[in-house]
Amino acid sequence: MINRPFAALAALLVAHTAFTAAHAQTLDKIARSNEIVVSSRESAVPFSYLLTPHKAVGFSVDITEAIVDDVRRMLKRPDLRTRYIPVTGQNRIPLLVNGTYDLECGSTTNTAARGKDVAFSINFFYAGTRLMAKRASHIGGYADLAHKTVVTVAGSTNEKVLRRQLDTQHIDAEVVLAKDYGEALKTVADGRAAALALDDVLLYGMRANTGEPDTWVVAGEALQVEPYACMVRKDDPAFKRLVDGTLTHLMKSGEFARLYTRWFESPIPPRGANLDMPMSAALKRNLTVRSDLPVQ
Structure with missing residues (x-):
């Protein structure tokens, strides 16, 4: 037979120990x-x-x-x-x-x-939020995202900055979220989004390591230097x-x-x-x- 008060106390002590270790x-x-x-x-x-x-x-x-x-x-x-x-x-x-x-x-x-x-x-x-797209897509700025899909990373400040820019300029674009930078780049590479919005330095790094950097362009003004x-x-x-x-x-x-x-x-x-x-x-x-x- 389980002693419920004792079991509850033991569970509380375990939880407290875990909390103490974490903090x-x-x-x-x-x-x-x-x-x-x-x-x-x-x-x-x-x-x-x-x-x-x-x-x-x-x-x-x-x-x-x-x-x-x-x-x-x-x-x-x-x-x-x-x-x-x-x-x-x-x-x-x-x-x-x-x-x-x-x-x-x-x-x-x-x-x-x-x-x-x-x-x-x-x-x-x-860093500041900018866009990266395939050169052939002719994405030169945020206005060019109208009626297109743009991807950014979930949990990033870029999402908030991007949505604010789209709202301010009344640009009708769909924002989709990727779990990480690699998945975000692949979304554009596969044609499921027209552009990727991230910190400019990350975009330069991605472009340099694509193997075909000349086929990509970093575009748009830098939003909110962070x-x-x-x-x-x-x-x-x-x-x-x-x-x-x-x-x-x-x-x-x-x-x-x-x-x-x-x-x-x-x-x-x-x-x-x-x-x-x-x-x-x-x-x-x-x-x-x-x-x-x-x-x-």
Whole structure:
């Protein structure tokens, strides 16, 4: 016979233990497990993308590794393990909040709304929403989407910005949502959408790695310039300070600029494509200001 009060109490204790583990201070959690769990994206070129089925590379991955090295030094754990897990636009915040992983440096926009659930580091990139389409489609701007289908990624800020632009200009276009960047690009490549709306740098990265970059065009004015930043759990100032400290050191030492040149102005794997994208004025300014302010 089950003792129901005891069973209920046991269930409550299990739930409380899980909650406590998920909301433990990050450095304590890492020290106990001797492992830091960080996120990666499958196709966010050149920030974080898979070079092999099990190896992510990119600008954000290099920043992540620099942060992990600083965690090792702070905890005096040279043997600290790093485990990468893939995330998407939909699950990156819930999985961080519930303790599944500890740090996200990808291509996530620092917004005031997201700041209610997570904390953001110093901004390390600035991007704006634009369109990418096949050159033969003659999509030159948002007005050309009238009576056509445009795809973007579910859970992204691009969806909100795109819908607002279409409403403001009274453009009758159908917006469809993909689960990730790869699926979004395939939707246009297969002819199921006329254009893809994403952050301009992601579009340049996709175009460079299609194998036929000259058949694609990035078009339209940049909508709402947005900062990218690393995500950490909210109300954990010690870990945010560490992450901000790493970014500050990279920016002041010149290593950040070298990483930028490597990933945005030089040939990158796997095909040796070059985004040929100079650093923006907003990002140059933030190498000195080092703001973590969100876009509203």
